Amino acid sequence: MTEPTAPARAEIVVDLDAVRHNVALLRRHVAPAAFMAVVKADGYGHGMVEVARAAREAGADWLGVATLDEARALRTAGDRGRLLCWLAVPGERYDDLVAADVDVSAYSVAQLEEVAAAGDRVGRAARVQLKIDTGLARGGATPADWSGLVAAARGHERAGRVRVTGLWSHLVASDDPDHPANAAQEAVFAEALAVAEEAGLEPEVRHLANSAAALLRPAARHDLVRCGLAVYGLDPAPGHTARLLPDLGLVPAMTVQGRLAMVKEVAAGSSVSYGHAWVADRDTTLGLVPVGYAEGVPRAASPGAEVWVAGRRRPLRGRICMDQLMVDLDGDRPAAGEPFVLLGPGSSGEPTAQEWAEAVGTISYEVVTRVGGRLVRRHVGGSVDGAGAR
Template sequence: MTTTEPATSWPEGATARAVVDLGAIRHNVRTLAEKAPTAQVMAVVKSDAYGHGLLRVADAALDAGASWLGVAQLNEALELRAGLDATGLRPPILTWLFAPGAPLSRALAADLDLSASAPWAVQEIAAAAREAGRTARVHLKVDTGMGRGGARPEAFGELLDAAARARAEGAVDVVGIWSHLARADEPDHPATSEQTAVFTAALDQAARRGIQPQVRHLGQSAGTLFHPDTHFDLVRPGISVYGLTPAVAAGSSAELGLRPAMRLEARLTLVKAAPAGTPVSYGHTARTTTDTTLAVVPLGYSDGLPRIASDAGPVSVRGRRLHVTGRICMDQSVVDLGAEGADVREGDVAVVFGDGSDGGPTADDWAAASGTISYEIVSRLGGRVPRVYVDPERDQ
């Protein structure tokens, strides 16, 4: 469910909501463009825009100056293209994950850019292009040190040869050559400069075969923010588009000039007095230590709260910073309000995370409590939590 409403309103029947500030998305895209003034910006909106909402975020990012969009999976790329077509927007969209036998003819019909990491992928793209009677737009990926997607440097020549053959018959156009950074979130680590050198060598290898791509792209969020040498023609920020830092140790969102775009909150469904010694939630991993007040927050692990953050995940109620008490359940969690919680009532709002400007918890705080990263916290948010969009820039 998605709605565009004033921040004071709640979707009918909803006990929780994720408020997404589209003005923050625009601000972040502009900030990132300023960090890479010689490059175009591809806003990465995979995984439903990291949980923020694919089409609304894509529209805001394009409005702020992003000229490309990127998604991982073919189906989400098709959804994105169809949704944008309805608005009259038609930016280039890159998608990079598909298995043999994928419906590439649909991708070509939708004017999607496709990534190839091995000769078989080029061959399947070329076959689909011949069948469709059109030229496919292809980005060749080289593995510069991530050990994930892309052809290993020693095998990149085979990928280039396959692309050159397909290009010679008019089946493909090599639009891009790209790679991905593994340790750019550690600004002082030499791995990034090493990967950049491997990438540059791959570009030289392509040039010797007469392949000169329109865009060379290497830097993601951390590359955009911390490594100017990785900017080339195009940067691909992901988490930073949503206002979250890719490297907490290197700088907070505020220090990097970013604004977190999502606030997750819920209305308390039950508030009750509990005597000292009351066991709380499954396994009785927590007990009240004094006479207190307990509150039920209608969010649980099926909504995306990490169960590993039981007894630790931070929550703010009436401006007081508290934490989940006991185990996080599938649909709900409990917070010990303490002696000061006697005035809290059902319907009061518990903030799970937001931008932290009021001292409340952030996605980074939940990541720290869970031993993970903010990327996981926002992108795992469940589909039954309605997204409510606010747009201060447009509402003025």
């Protein structure tokens, strides 16, 4: 006899219908630009392979990842569409990615040579996208080095070693649409495109805009936009998107939920959790939520964050522990095993990833990508309804 499956102690539920909805909505918004769904960092904590499939089903023209291993994982999972990866260190091997028709980025002449050599070994021209640093001071060639990189790439292209498929950069402050860095970077990028055109490069795509710029700066869209956070239904420019696009309609895809491990009474004057950082000012009840910082819940979130239990938001009490945290039930007595929602879409009143981010003084990107640990992830929506251990 098969034992019945017990409800999860705590889990991440990812709604792939929400992902499909968001991708379709964003594609319409940015048309005629092509659309890239960025699925790096395990799909921003949502599951890279599952999100990638949902994004493709909704019409994503490209997928974007950071590392070479992420690109390998997508090809192993069966994805055969246009795919860009952009982060490598000297000495990493590109051979299998070139053979698998993956676009890889080059930031320098030395890196370009490594990619071209991989193409030589596998007997095909490598698909390469050149990145220029327009002001982020992170990856990409500086404007001073750009002409040299472009010339080297054109030389390799003439020799049949590479095909330059894209030119791109990344914005500093797209979440603040009025920041002067946006216009300054757009100008630098335009100059870089002119240098490349003069050298004879004819890329398939030119791209600068991430989620916030794709939504709020039409001039930055060029041939392709790279949407990450917005794919997952989260606002990439809090305070600006709602003002400028109040009816956009993104749907958050992640819910973190589970069941209370215990409910207990505490008397006024009782101290709670490590260091006795909180003392009850009245008789109350506490709920034991069986997740902690080992699951990626920020320890700094108490006080300030809340958890949805028994139809209400409940404030955290005391310090968050490695495996558990306490919430104030204000005298209510739900049974042990009562469902809780740590974060979700907010449509039923539960806290959102953005609210957790504000409680900690960070961004929602960090909240959703950090959550995990011992949590089980379950995907729902459309033809998918399954669970898998992290």
